[in-house]
Amino acid sequence: MANFGLKDLRLVAPRDGWPNDKAHAAAAGAAALVEDARVFDSVEAAIGDLHYVLATTARPREMVKQVLSPETAAGTLHARALDAQRTGVMFGAERSGLDNDAIVLADAILTAPVSPDFASLSLPQAVLLLSYEWLKCQRPEALGRATAFDGPAMEGTAAPDTRPATRAELFGLFDHLESELDRAGFLKPPEKRPSMVRSIRNMFHRMGATDQDVRTWRGIVAALTRR
8 A cells, every 4th residue: 555655544453453463564664654544333434425436346246336446446436536536446355355345345346357268366465556557647747765865767778978869960860871781782782772771770760869879970980990
């Protein structure tokens, strides 16, 4: 929960009582979540103040209820939160999951796309899966831990202190490289030169060259052709 920005932990009749030293130890840096957890005697009491509730289960039920994937569920929860609605997700016990009496109290069922040959998820896995989708709705562009040095990681190729090469920089590299290849006799016979040049240029376009890449290649060409 802490990994993905969720803080409101509600427990229904914990098997080993509460507070629980083992739970506190397992929480590690997220001990505040355990300390602030609220304990209820029944599911009805735990979800009484919520406007919208999902129930997690991997088994088909004889109930007429909407079924949502984790991604769709997270979007629905996020939209309702923006509408000032209090929402929640119910998870069952590790061994048995939620029973029908608990599921019937929910607005919809949440089921993950898993292999039908092994559909059961552990409780931590189920919580992580939904929590991950929830955070994607909140901050989809950030990856990993943010640091004071370089901020959060972003999807794509990391290229600090550089930028994509301009067309003019690439054209300069092409002129430099192709003139030296002509001098070395590589672009022969003449009738094949245009297609060979296009192939070489396309290689550089596919690599998404940066300005530093262009400078490096200009240096390589100069070093190899220096007399």
